[in-house]
Amino acid sequence: MPTSTRFVVSVHMLALMARHGNRPLPSEVIAADVGTNPAVIRALLSRLSTADLTTSQRGKGGGALLARAPGDIRLLDIYAAVEEREIFTVHNSAVSNRQGVGGYVLASLVDPLRLAREAMERELAQVTVQDMVDSIALLIDRKDHAGGRSG
Numbered sequence: 001m002p003t004s005t006r007f008v009v010s011v012h013m014l015a016l017m018a019r020h021g022n023r024p025l026p027s028e029v030i031a032a033d034v035g036t037n038p039a040v041i042r043a044l045l046s047r048l049s050t051a052d053l054t055t056s057q058r059g060k061g062g063g064a065l066l067a068r069a070p071g072d073i074r075l076l077d078i079y080a081a082v083e084e085r086e087i088f089t090v091h092n093s094a095v096s097n098r099q100g101v102g103g104y105v106l107a108s109l110v111d112p113l114r115l116a117r118e119a120m121e122r123e124l125a126q127v128t129v130q131d132m133v134d135s136i137a138l139l140i141d142r143k144d145h146a147g148g149r150s151g
Helices: 004-021 027-035 038-050 075-082 092-096 103-128 129-143
Strands: 054-059 061-067
Touching: 004 027, 004 038, 004 061, 004 075, 004 129, 027 038, 027 061, 038 054, 038 075, 075 103, 075 129
Parallel strands: none
Antiparallel strands: 054 061
């Protein structure tokens, strides 16, 4: 079952922008770092811009910028901007089979799925883009001290 990568890619993008400070980043540069097509980046930037998380500078030397300080952007903000609100999808047989378990499985999942979504949202609300940048810097520093190369 495929899952969406929009959230993780968007966190990657915003962390990259935060590490570059106030320098605009073209979608091609972001795409190269993320390892995807610039069109995918532009589509996500559109969603992030609609949510007032990013802005763009046009013209020569232009590109994407954070619309707020990295410490003011929470992972929940990013999630809400790029993903669908429901994280669980109902399978068709549960809806169509009204006999036995099929008639009751959805009703019995309402509370556990709601609680799972609320727990995820609580956790995402606690972490900012700045937290991600700090974590990334720490991991790079550890790798450098262990004799590895950082990029």
